[in-house]
Amino acid sequence: xxxxxxxxxxxxxxxxxxxxxxxxxxxxxxxxxxxxxxxxxxxxxxxxxxxxxxxxxxxxxxxxxxxxxxxxxxxxxxxxxxxxxxxxxxxxxxxxxxxxxxxxxxxxxxxxxxxxxxxxxxxxxxxxxxxxxxxxxxxxxxxxxxxxxxxxxxxxxxxxxxxxxxxxxxxxxxxxxxxxxxxxxxxxxxxxxxxxxxxxxxxxxxxxxxxxxxxxxxxxxxxxxxxxx
Amino acid sequence: xxxxxxxxxxxxxxxxxxxxxxxxxxxxxxxxxxxxxxxxxxxxxxxxxxxxxxxxxxxxxxxxxxxxxxxxxxxxxxxxxxxxxxxxxxxxxxxxxxxxxxxxxxxxxxxxxxxxxxxxxxxxxxxxxxxxxxxxxxxxxxxxxxxxxxxxxxxxxxxxxxxxxxxxxxxxxxxxxxxxxxxxxxxxxxxxxxxxxxxxxxxxxxxxxxxxxxxxxxxxxxxxxxxx
Numbered sequence: 056x057x058x059x060x061x062x063x064x065x066x067x068x069x070x071x072x073x074x075x076x077x078x079x080x081x082x083x084x085x086x087x088x089x090x091x092x093x094x095x096x097x098x099x100x101x102x103x104x105x106x107x108x109x110x111x112x113x114x115x116x117x118x119x120x121x122x123x124x125x126x127x128x129x130x131x132x133x134x135x136x137x138x139x140x141x142x143x144x145x146x147x148x149x150x151x152x153x154x155x156x157x158x159x160x161x162x163x164x165x166x167x168x169x170x171x172x173x174x175x176x177x178x179x180x181x182x183x184x185x186x187x188x189x190x191x192x193x194x195x196x197x198x199x200x201x202x203x204x205x206x207x208x209x210x211x212x213x214x215x216x217x218x219x220x221x222x223x224x225x226x227x228x229x230x231x232x233x234x235x236x237x238x239x240x241x242x243x244x245x246x247x248x249x250x251x252x253x254x255x256x257x258x259x260x261x262x263x264x265x266x267x268x269x270x271x272x273x274x275x276x277x278x279x280x281x282x283x284x
Numbered sequence: 285x286x287x288x289x290x291x292x293x294x295x296x297x298x299x300x301x302x303x304x305x306x307x308x309x310x311x312x313x314x315x316x317x318x319x320x321x322x323x324x325x326x327x328x329x330x331x332x333x334x335x336x337x338x339x340x341x342x343x344x345x346x347x348x349x350x351x352x353x354x355x356x357x358x359x360x361x362x363x364x365x366x367x368x369x370x371x372x373x374x375x376x377x378x379x380x381x382x383x384x385x386x387x388x389x390x391x392x393x394x395x396x397x398x399x400x401x402x403x404x405x406x407x408x409x410x411x412x413x414x415x416x417x418x419x420x421x422x423x424x425x426x427x428x429x430x431x432x433x434x435x436x437x438x439x440x441x442x443x444x445x446x447x448x449x450x451x452x453x454x455x456x457x458x459x460x461x462x463x464x465x466x467x468x469x470x471x472x473x474x475x476x477x478x479x480x481x482x483x484x485x486x487x488x489x490x491x492x493x494x495x496x497x498x499x500x501x502x503x504x505x506x507x508x509x510x511x512x
Contacts, residue, residue, distance in 0.1 A: 207445075211438045212428060220425050227417035228445055230410075231452040261452055268448065272441045275361050 061145045065153030073157045080161055083123055087116040087169045091176040106244035113173055113190070113240060114233055117197055120165050122222055124158055125205030151206060151273035155266060158202035159195075166194045182244075189243035193236050199262035200232035201225070207269040210276050232261040301501070304494035308487075315480075315487035323476045332396035337480055339389040341488035342382045343412070349379035349492070350415060354447035357440030369436035370507065372443050373426075374499035378492060380419040386412045414453040418446035432507070 094112055170190050174182040182190065208224045209217065235258050319337035326333035356372035359365075390409050391401035403409060422442045429435040473481060 207441075211441070212425065220421065220428060223417070223421040223424055224442070227414045227421065228449045230414050231449070231455070234453070264448065264452065265445075268445065272361075272444065275437055275441065 058146060058149055061149035062152050062156075065145055065150050066156050069153045069157035070160060073161050079123070080165060083120045083165055084168050084172075086123075087120065087165065088172055088176065090116055090119075091173050094177065106241045107237075109173070109177055109244050110237055110240035112177065113169070113194060114197065114236060116169060116173070117162065117166065117194060118201065118226075118229065118233070121158070121162060121198070121201035121205050122225060124161055124202075125209040125217075125221055125225070147274040147277050148270045151210075151269055152266075155199075155202045155206040155269065158206055159199055162198035162202060163195055166191060166198060170194065186243060190240060193240045193243055193258065196258050196262055197229075197232050197236045199259075200265055201229055203262060203265040203269050204228050207265075207273060210273065228265065229261075232258075235261065301494065301497045304490060304497060307490040308494045311483075311487035311490050315484040318480050319484055323474070323480050326477075329397060332393055335389055335393040335396075337484040338488075339386065339393060340481070341485045342385040342389065343408075344485065345488055345492040346379055346382035346386050346412065346415070349375045349382060349496075350419070350443070350447045350450065353379060353443040357443040360436060360440045366432075366436065366507065369439060370500060370503040372440060374496055374503050376419055376422055376443060376446075377499045378495050379415065380423070381495070382492070383412050383416045383419065387416060411450045411453045415446065415450040418442075418449050422446055 091112060094108075170187050171181055174180065174186075204225050205221075208221060211224075212220050239258060316338070319334055323334075325331050353372045353375035356368045356375060360368035360372060387409065390412070394403060394406075394409075395401045422439065425442060426435050426439050429438060
């Protein structure tokens with residue numbers, strides 16, 4: 056129960072930090088829209104209507120949004136607000152889970168706004184409720200994986216290294232989730248998706264795996280003490 | 285390089301390394317010569333099958349090395365002994381080299397058999413590609429961290445994530461795409477092919493062990509040179 060209370064306290068603070076910088080979420084949304092507009096004018100519209108390209112556009116935007124969020128979250132880590140959290144008696148694992156939850160919430164907000172806007176810009180029509188629900192379900196599990204990885208990796212690097220090292224670290228680790236999501240998202244655009252138990256389990260598996268690994272390993276990032284020869 | 289300032293336990297000759305280097309210098313050329321000349325051309329693949337005498341052994345080694353590195357990373361986090369970090373880095377150096385070998389030798393065979401150098405739906409090729417990218421990120425991230433203690437901790441975490449990423453990529457592509465990569469043929473090889481294959485496996489394991497010892501020694505010397 057104490058651990059859950061710690062997660063709740065840290066998540067509230069993380070969400071407040073996220074809310075304080077909500078203007079950045081708008082900037083990411085604008086980036087997604089811009090990417091869709093560029094795709095509309097630079098790719099063959101006939102190809103663009105292929106669901107696979109729509110899925111690629113959505114996953115690409117989500118991936119870059121997660122990179123930006125992770126970089127900003129790490130900048131917030133250097134601020135005095137986050138240092139207060141680190142010197143508090145809260146369990147670092149709870150801090151990690153709270154940070155991951157806050158990143159996931161921010162990415163989810165972007166997805167909710169982006170899914171209909173992307174469909175309108177690329178196909179000319181709003182998605183049906185079933186299409187939008189299916190797309191969101193797939194995107195939210197990818198957002199979970201990206202939030203889990205971003206929260207772990209961004210805490211490892213200083214400000215100088217984040218710009219280049221974050222994409223280099225997050226991309227290979229997120230490939231399994233992106234691969235699993237690509238075909239599901241493609242089917243979601245066609246409203247052909249069938250969410251079977253095993254299919255959902257496979258999609259959620261990378262997110263569960265990386266969240267668990269992150270929860271176990273994050274405390275080591277904030278441990279002090281020399282090693283032995 | 286002048287190494288008078290280093291302790292004798294680092295600069296002295298390592299008999300095991302000498303033995304491994306001798307075995308390597310004899311076995312690898314012999315095994316490769318055998319691979320090129322001894323087995324007859326395979327019925328379906330012709331001469332292209334000879335790439336497997338190099339590709340499969342280096343792929344096996346490229347799989348051990350990151351797993352060894354991840355295990356050493358876990359041991360470092362638990363025991364905090366710098367020796368485990370040195371083992372972990374040395375193993376990842378070898379993993380990087382051999383993964384590069386896999387993603388070079390694989391496409392050479394693929395071009396001959398599939399008609400293309402790269403197939404994004406092949407789970408094994410992609411797993412090694414992801415491993416290669418993860419290892420690139422591992423060494424880059426390490427190079428950005430000045431504190432040896434923090435570098436070792438972060439290196440340990442990254443080596444665990446790199447091994448996991450490669451394994452989950454394999455499963456993810458396997459789930460999404462039908463299998464194209466040739467499966468295991470260990471039980472169905474002709475005697476000449478089997479002999480050549482296992483000799484190459486043995487030779488490349490000597491290669492791995494010798495390189496690993498060299499990389500480990502290099503890490504020990506580097507850590508001593510950096511320490512005040």
